[in-house]
Amino acid sequence: MSIVTVQLGQCGNQIGHEVFNAICSDVHDTHGLCSKKENESYRDACKERFFCEEQSEVPVARAVLVDMEPKVISQTLSMAARSGYWKYDDGSHFCQKQGSGNNWANGYSVHGPRHKEVIMNLVQKEAEKCDRLGGFFTIMSMAGGTGSGLGAFVTQCLRDAFPASFLLNHVIWPYGTGEVIVQNYNSVLTLSHLYKSSDALLVHENDVVHKICAQLMNIKQISFRDINQVIAHQLGSVFQPTYTAEGGLHYSRNPLGDLMETLVPHPEFKMLGLRNIPQMPENSLAYSTFSWPGLIKHLRQMLIANAKMEEGIDWQVRPPCLGSSIPSRHSTKKPLHFNTSVANLVILRGKDTHSVDLGSFRDPSLYTSWLNPKDAFHSWKTLRAFNKYEKLASLVSNSQFLLKPLDNVVGKAWNMFASKAYIHQYTKFGIEEEDFLDSFTALEQVISSYTSL
Amino acid sequence: MLFSIVFFFSDNQIRFVKAALWYYGYDRPELYRLPSDGSAGSRELLLAFSWLLHRISLLEQLLARNRVKTGDETSVCTCEDGLPNSLKGTTEKAPEHGLEGGVDVRYLQWLNGRLRFQWRSLHAQHEEQCKLLHKIHLFTSGSHVDQILGHFSVTETDLVRQPENYKQLLQLLESETMQLEAFLEWKQLEPVYWQWMETVLDNMAEEGNTCESQDARVEGSGLPKVASCCPWADSLTGQIDKLSRDLTTLREQLHKLTTRRKAAWCEKVKTREEELQKEGFSATARKIQESVELKLLDLTYLCAPPQKRMHGSHRLVFRNKHPASKMGFGRSVSKEPVSAVSATEVIRELQMTEASLERELKQLQEECRQRLDEVAEGLDGVICISP
Numbered sequence: 001m002s003i004v005t006v007q008l009g010q011c012g013n014q015i016g017h018e019v020f021n022a023i024c025s026d027v028h029d030t031h032g033l034c035s036k037k038e039n040e041s042y043r044d045a046c047k048e049r050f051f052c053e054e055q056s057e058v059p060v061a062r063a064v065l066v067d068m069e070p071k072v073i074s075q076t077l078s079m080a081a082r083s084g085y086w087k088y089d090d091g092s093h094f095c096q097k098q099g100s101g102n103n104w105a106n107g108y109s110v111h112g113p114r115h116k117e118v119i120m121n122l123v124q125k126e127a128e129k130c131d132r133l134g135g136f137f138t139i140m141s142m143a144g145g146t147g148s149g150l151g152a153f154v155t156q157c158l159r160d161a162f163p164a165s166f167l168l169n170h171v172i173w174p175y176g177t178g179e180v181i182v183q184n185y186n187s188v189l190t191l192s193h194l195y196k197s198s199d200a201l202l203v204h205e206n207d208v209v210h211k212i213c214a215q216l217m218n219i220k221q222i223s224f225r226d227i228n229q230v231i232a233h234q235l236g237s238v239f240q241p242t243y244t245a246e247g248g249l250h251y252s253r254n255p256l257g258d259l260m261e262t263l264v265p266h267p268e269f270k271m272l273g274l275r276n277i278p279q280m281p282e283n284s285l286a287y288s289t290f291s292w293p294g295l296i297k298h299l300r301q302m303l304i305a306n307a308k309m310e311e312g313i314d315w316q317v318r319p320p321c322l323g324s325s326i327p328s329r330h331s332t333k334k335p336l337h338f339n340t341s342v343a344n345l346v347i348l349r350g351k352d353t354h355s356v357d358l359g360s361f362r363d364p365s366l367y368t369s370w371l372n373p374k375d376a377f378h379s380w381k382t383l384r385a386f387n388k389y390e391k392l393a394s395l396v397s398n399s400q401f402l403l404k405p406l407d408n409v410v411g412k413a414w415n416m417f418a419s420k421a422y423i424h425q426y427t428k429f430g431i432e433e434e435d436f437l438d439s440f441t442a443l444e445q446v447i448s449s450y451t452s453l
Numbered sequence: 454m455l456f457s458i459v460f461f462f463s464d465n466q467i468r469f470v471k472a473a474l475w476y477y478g479y480d481r482p483e484l485y486r487l488p489s490d491g492s493a494g495s496r497e498l499l500l501a502f503s504w505l506l507h508r509i510s511l512l513e514q515l516l517a518r519n520r521v522k523t524g525d526e527t528s529v530c531t532c533e534d535g536l537p538n539s540l541k542g543t544t545e546k547a548p549e550h551g552l553e554g555g556v557d558v559r560y561l562q563w564l565n566g567r568l569r570f571q572w573r574s575l576h577a578q579h580e581e582q583c584k585l586l587h588k589i590h591l592f593t594s595g596s597h598v599d600q601i602l603g604h605f606s607v608t609e610t611d612l613v614r615q616p617e618n619y620k621q622l623l624q625l626l627e628s629e630t631m632q633l634e635a636f637l638e639w640k641q642l643e644p645v646y647w648q649w650m651e652t653v654l655d656n657m658a659e660e661g662n663t664c665e666s667q668d669a670r671v672e673g674s675g676l677p678k679v680a681s682c683c684p685w686a687d688s689l690t691g692q693i694d695k696l697s698r699d700l701t702t703l704r705e706q707l708h709k710l711t712t713r714r715k716a717a718w719c720e721k722v723k724t725r726e727e728e729l730q731k732e733g734f735s736a737t738a739r740k741i742q743e744s745v746e747l748k749l750l751d752l753t754y755l756c757a758p759p760q761k762r763m764h765g766s767h768r769l770v771f772r773n774k775h776p777a778s779k780m781g782f783g784r785s786v787s788k789e790p791v792s793a794v795s796a797t798e799v800i801r802e803l804q805m806t807e808a809s810l811e812r813e814l815k816q817l818q819e820e821c822r823q824r825l826d827e828v829a830e831g832l833d834g835v836i837c838i839s840p
Contacts, residue, residue: 001577132581164576199570257574265566266559370557 001134001253003049003239004126005063008140008154009147010072011172013065014224016139017076018232020061023050024086026236026387033351033385042384045241045251051086052129059086062130064122065093066154068111068146092126094119104186105429107149108193112157120157127162135166135256137239142190143174143183152193159197166256169198170235173205173405182422184413189431191406192439195446200264202272203402204231208308215311216279233387234276237394242347242380252380262345262378263398268449269342273401275302276394277310285388292348292356295393299346300360306339306401319365340453341367341399343376349392350385368453403450410443464489474501477508496653503650516636521625524607525586525769529799590771604771751809767794 007016027046032039051059061080065088067073073095081087094115127133136158140151158167171194174183194201209230213222217230241251244258252258264270277299278290298310305317317337344366348356362373386392416422417436427433467489474484484501487494505511586607593605605613612619729737770793829835 001581131584132577134577164573166570166573254574254577257570257577261567261570261574265570266563267566268562370559371563375560375563 001049001132001255002052002062002130003134003137003256004123004130005050005061006123006136006138006154006158007063007065007076008138008151009067009144011141011144011147012139012151013067013072013076015170015172015228015231016063016065017080018225018228019139019235020050020063020080020086021083022229022232022236022387023240024059024083026240028085029388033390034383038384041251042241042382045253048253049134049239049241049255052089054129056087058084060089061086062126063088063092064119064126065095066119066150067093067095068107068150070095070097089126092122094122102145102180103425103429104145104149104182104189105426105431107146107151108153108189109149109430111146112150112153116153116157119154120161123158124161132253133162133165134254135168136162137168137170137256139170140190141172141174143178143180143186145180145186148186148190152190155194156197166260167197167199168202168256168259169194169200170202170204172231173203173207173402175206175210176408178206182416182425184409184416185422185426185436187409188413188439188443189436192442195270195442198270199260200270200272202235202274202396204234204274205308205405212279212309216309217281219281230279233279234274234394237276237349237386237392238274238347238396240349240382240386241384242349242382244378244380251382258380259345259396263343263396266342268446269398271398271402271406271446271450273397273399274394275299275307275309275397276392277302278389278392279309282388285390290391292352292391292393295391296356296358296360299393299395303341303344303361303395303397303399304339304366305337306404319363321365339400341376341397342371342453343367343398344378345396346377346379347394347396348379348381349394350383350390352391353381353383356381400450400453403447406443406450407447410440410447414440467491474505477505479504479508496657499653500650500657503646512636512639516632519629519632521622521629522608523768524611527767527769529767529794586769587771590769594771602770606768747812750805751812 005016005019007013023046027043030039032042034042047053047059050062052062053059065073065076073093077088077090077093096111096115123136138151138155138158140148142148155167155169158165171190174180174187180186191201206227209227210222212230213219213226217226219226238259239255241255243250244252263272277295278288280288298313301307301313301315301317302310304319305314307313314337317339320338344361346358346361358377358379361377361379364373367373367376417440420433423433423436426436467487471485471487479501481497481500481504484494484497487497589607589610590604593610594603597603597605597609608622612622
């Protein structure tokens with residue numbers, strides 16, 4: 001069951017490269033902390049998922065690289081090839097000779113349609129190489145200019161061309177104080193368009209990852225490469241093979257399908273957040289030991305209190321008491337700052353995962369009233385350790401994690417829109433005020449759905 | 454020649470047998486009046502068995518089910534599930550929810566979404582199976598002893614890869630051969646069996662004449678008794694009655710409607726003709742013709758007798774020069790491909806079905822939209838934005 005990755009724009013290509021790196025180095029790590037047989041199944045499952053081994057000595061990543069300028073793509077291709085462990089397919093990329101300005105509308109309305117056929121041909125070729133197409137995984141930034149506009153358009157094309165496939169969008173949420181002045185417009189447009197075509201949006205916030213780098217990874221001069229590596233580590237911890245059923249005999253062959261089915265069956269709730277614990281620099285790993293109960297306790301509090309990482313968790317936040325009263329439809333009875341979930345997925349990797357007690361995540365008070373924990377909570381496990389972490393727990397959560405950031409972005413964008421600032425940049429390429437209004441409406445609907453959990 | 458067969462049945466088994474026979478349409482009341490302790494009725498059972506034997510080709514069905522699989526099978530049947538094997542009638546219990554007064558619609562949306570995703574996973578698995586099957590057929594082309602087939606089946610390929618499994622396959626083939634030989638023997642002796650059954654029937658007819666007066670009274674109560682032992686019988690009979698009533702009323706309504714419509718239509722045609730003389734005629738005429746043809750296709754397809762559609766299991770055979778074709782089961786492989794169906798034909802039929810189902814869906818969506826608009830008009834301050 002193979003996933004085709006579509007790397008869009010500078011951000012998408014750089015992150016995509018780090019993701020394949022992380023996955024490959026994890027697979028080659030002989031310290032899997034498990035039996036040789038287990039290691040081999042893990043490796044085979046991972047290879048089937050991400051790489052194609054047909055006619056070359058080195059596994060070829062199942063990916064399509066798209067960008068408007070050639071620099072980043074050629075860098076990405078050469079870095080991968082130099083690693084010696086894996087590479088990209090030489091023909092599987094598309095770029096323009098010259099850049100095309102930092103403009104969302106330009107990407108969506110002009111470059112997208114112009115290059116649609118070439119790009120979709122590349123995707124089709126990758127899809128046909130798969131014996132079983134497990135779906136598409138796109139990586140892009142939300143607020144960049146041409147990259148995000150083009151990315152939104154490509155996502156739409158993917159949905160049209162593969163209506164029966166799973167489609168997961170990984171989006172990078174920009175820094176709150178980012179440099180692009182119209183980043184909020186771009187974000188609103190990207191999100192609203194993605195929401196229509198995609199099955200789920202998995203979000204990484206730049207601010208959060210930056211803090212992780214600073215506080216947990218102890219990096220002094222944080223570069224984009226550091227940020228991308230943290231993101232890649234977190235994504236790898238979700239997408240590497242696991243057993244999705246209790247007592248399963250084989251690694252799951254349907255990672256995207258399983259993810260979608262457990263987290264995003266409801267069409268209004270598609271925003272997913274990701275948390276990892278523990279998170280630390282590689283050279284500290286050897287000196288730290290953790291216990292599962294401690295990790296689970298922290299992870300749960302991170303969920304409830306909407307903490308972005310394992311430091312600075314607010315332990316005062318408690319779940320509401322579901323007394324004998326009828327569960328209320330409005331969340332006014334819930335304490336402030338409490339993060340209500342629609343559904344959660346916990347992924348455990350490493351030593352002794354079969355004996356971990358996850359009962360605290362099955363507490364009905366964590367979830368919205370119309371879903372019981374049996375439907376809302378799932379866990380995947382494997383004894384095979386990931387990336388040298390002896391124990392690692394990841395949480396993919398469909399909850400109010402992104403409610404505040406979303407509200408923020410929409411609010412700022414609306415303020416700008418009220419004074420029609422910079423709108424001409426969009427209208428001159430065919431994105432009219434009406435399209436803006438549609439996007440605002442769609443996102444207001446999402447905000448309202450999540451608020452009333 | 455009379456003899457009685459003595460079996461020991463449990464009460465449940467007896468009820469199940471009666472229910473199953475009723476489902477297949479066996480309406481001899483004497484069988485249903487048999488006591489539930491299995492103490493009497495071996496002759497009735499014999500009659501019922503013979504009836505079933507003939508009615509549903511019982512032995513042929515059993516043989517077909519026990520065939521050794523080639524792994525290349527596929528079904529081309531597009532009928533809705535009316536197979537007697539799936540005895541529907543069990544209703545799923547709605548999941549416990551703790552919410553008084555019904556289920557939250559968001560939970561239903563959740564379940565619907567899960568169903569959609571599961572369907573997609575199934576679809577992907579199916580595509581994978583097709584791809585791999587194609588690979589097998591392609592790579593083993595020209596290797597088969599049988600020139601017409603030309604390539605291995607899944608089972609044969611598996612045998613090549615894991616030769617130690619030959620023992621198991623041999624056992625299965627031997628048992629299938631034994632069954633077929635037994636069936637052949639049966640076929641030769643079959644006329645004797647039916648002759649014997651005739652004598653049994655004759656005997657019964659004689660006895661029946663003497664007891665007819667008694668039976669007449671009890672007969673009326675035959676069906677209700679059956680209904681009690683068959684959980685879905687009530688609903689089925691009720692539905693059948695309702696259907697027949699609906700049919701008669703519909704017929705009358707239809708008649709009235711058609712006469713009224715014809716009159717109105719003639720008026721419309723006259724006025725439209727005059728209009729069209731002024732505008733371009735050919736383009737509109739073509740459009741009208743196309744839509745009428747579509748509608749006609751829909752109707753003919755809906756009324757198509759079910760025999761015209763294909764049923765049953767077929768074996769996939771890969772053809773290099775011509776598109777892939779399929780050969781019907783149950784025929785010996787001879788020089789010319791027997792009852793072969795080309796994949797393009799099946800695809801075309803499926804596409805037609807898909808198109809007509811889509812039209813039906815659009816129609817239903819339109820109706821829903823109108824209904825929602827009506828409801829929204831009735832509510833104050835509510836604007837309905839339909840998707």
